[in-house]
Amino acid sequence: MPYEPPPEIAGLSLAELAEAVAARKLPPVEQWAPQTTGDSGMAIRADGSWTHDGSAITRPAMVRAFASLLMCDDTGQHWLVTPVQKLSIAVEDAAFIATDMTVKDGALAFRLNTDEIVIAGPDHPLIARGDAETPALYLAARRGCEARLNRSTYTQLAEHALSLGDSWEVTSQGATFSLVPA
Structure with a gap:
């Protein structure tokens, strides 16, 4: 098939x-x-x-x-x-790579390099790691595995965050995520 x-x-x-x-x-x-x-x-x-x-x-x-x-x-x-x-x-880093994202009806949806779709939210949080100079964003995908956002997907998400204001936070399915490492 x-x-x-x-x-x-x-x-x-x-x-x-x-x-x-x-x-x-x-x-x-x-x-x-x-x-x-x-x-x-x-x-x-x-x-x-x-x-x-x-x-x-x-x-x-x-x-x-x-x-x-x-x-x-x-x-x-x-x-x-x-x-x-x-x-x-x-x-080496993450099991998957997030290769694309879109914003729909208050939710952030990501496509992984395996063609899976993951919608960020309470069950699939976005996680900021690294430091302010070299941040890295990850998405909890499934079964304990994560997807690292590639450069273009990171840029898409950052542009979305900037369109919302200066807080560097995004919301998806009622959960708010900081894009700045703690």
Whole structure:
């Protein structure tokens, strides 16, 4: 079956964005308790690229498939989880990259490099890290994993914040987020 990427997020209403989020069927890794653990030999680089034993994984479908099995535990360790195995995966910065954003009906929606859509809010907060000179913004994506906003998405969000005033804060789904690291 051919892969159909979701439409551009700027052209969707908030209801359509929410429907796209709900339509994404992910494996129920939270329900699995594999007895075998090991190392996957995989890594997610800071630029969002994936490797296995040092070689690039270049097929987007493979990246999307592996990403659907990804979770991060309370210690910050990332895992690929199947019903029979739990394999560690090295993550240099964040598991995902936020590559686009749009503002719809009081909500901020982000597209990830895996074509997933995440709507910022109480369950998916925006997190400012770094310092005032070199801030980095992250979005809680799912299963403990985060997405780092790339430069253009960061710029889109900063322009939105500036259009609201000088506070460097944004609101999405009733939650307010500072874009300045604490």
